[in-house]
Amino acid sequence: MKLRRFIAIFSLIFILGGTYYGYNAYQKIYVANTKFTQKEVAVYIPSGSDYDKAKELLTPYVEDMEKFDWVAGLKKYPENVKSGKFILTQGMSNNDIVGSMRNPVIVHVSFNNQETLQRLAGRLSQQIEPDSLQILNAFTDKAFLEENGLNEDNVLSIFIPNSYEFYWNTSATKVRDKMIKEYRKFWTPERTAKAEALGLTPLQVSALASIVHKETVKTDERPRVAGVYLNRVNKGMKLEADPTVIYSIKKQSGDFDQVIKRVFFKDLVIDSPYNTYKYAGLPPGPIAMPDITAIDAVLNPEKHNYIYFCASVTNFGYHEFAVTPAQHEVNRQKYVAWVEKMGIKR
Structure with missing residues (x-):
């Protein structure tokens, strides 16, 4: 009887102990253990981190470490x-937390309207782990540029504004390799054939598209503006594009934050290879990152005889187009009068 009683008591203790251990383990494993009020939070674990670093970064979000x-x-x-x-x-x-920490998520990286590679590098570094210097060094690497027929003036051309998927910790060189791959994919045989028909390379199309992009924000007007510049090229004229003068001023001063709304005659003589009033042909590279509508506007220009255009003072955001210098001068005088009336000094 004593043995049976001992066995019964031992069994009960074992069962209770097992139950307590199981309950305790269940609490540790499956009960909620977060301490943030947002619906979700992002945790960034840098490359090369060990468990101590991961715990340090998780601590603000975990109730019981x-x-x-x-x-x-x-x-x-x-x-x-x-x-x-x-x-x-x-x-x-x-x-759940451990499971999540084993599965890094995709980051959707986007960029547009960047005027320089330096600014683009800064924009990218805000979205992925590599810093701006690492990104800049990757895209200006001499071997990379030579291999792809690029230089520091035109490398911005390979960035087609869009949304791209990366892991946050993707290295700068892998980002670079994907962007050149996407650039080649963008330049389909159809687009390449259209560029050749215009007597332009893809890089030259990007340079001209950047001017068209800066000239007008109206996508429906871009094919007409592209047609003007192509007419000038075909006539052997200088492009004489105000956005290239503005870019030249910014580049020489190193201040791309300045806002320039008006170009004066004294600005037209600035000695810069980007100044298309002073130098014939296309600039050495894009003056900004053209979006796809601007590139396709150059590849599919409107056919017309316009040689000149000037900002409209009646249909704001659009332009008035002209075939002769006399017609253009009438439009220009209207614009100058409006600018003076509005008191725009620069």
């Missing part, structure tokens, strides 16, 4: 820390 540490060890996370961007959602358990 001791319990998390226990579950992480159970699931062997300390030996398998990954870098990247990770998403935690409110109410996640330690099991």
